[in-house]
Every structure is written in C-alpha cells, then in structure tokens.
Amino acid sequence: MKLNETDLKELEELNRISAAEKFKSIQIKGNTAMIPDGQKVSEQQDAIARLMENVKNNWVSSRLRELGCKQGEPMTIDLKTGEITEQKEQKK
Secondary structure: OEOOHHHHHHHHHHHHHHHHHHHHHHHHHOOHHHOOOHHHHHHHHHHHHHHHHHHHHHHHHHHHHHOOOOOOOOEEEOOOOOEEEEOOOOOO
8 A cells, every 4th residue: 555646745745844843943942032022932833833743643644544544553654655554563
C-alpha cells in the first residue's frame, strides 16, 4: 500500500510547514526579550506550531483510514516513496 504522488507531495508540504512553525516557536521562545509582547507572541506561535502538527496528524490519519488501515494501528510512511508499512512493535 502506498500514497499516490499527489498525497505524498501534500504530506511533504505539511511536514515542511509543521517543522517551520515549530522552528519559529523555538526561536521566538528563546528571544522573547527582543520582541514587543514577546511572551504573548511566543505563546501564540507555540499554539500555531501545535495546530499545524495536529493538522498534519489528522491528514495522515484520514489518508490511512481511506486506504483501509485500522485506527490506532501503528504505520510507517516512507517519505521518499510513499510506501506504507505496518510498524513493528518495539521490545521493551
């Protein structure tokens, strides 16, 4: 099972956006003194970063369900090929 080319490109973009917002959040949090209302801006950016991560996770869950994966079943997506495989349980 694998993502089609369009879905793979969308996932790449969602990953990029999510990572960029998280990067901004970290940078703002470390430099609040340099920004007017820095603490408030930091909290807002952190919320945006969390939102974008949730958007990405919801998108992935939706696509996996559409492809017939059971909810809660751990899966791995190869971001180069779009190949979806069942994630093996890790021994403790």
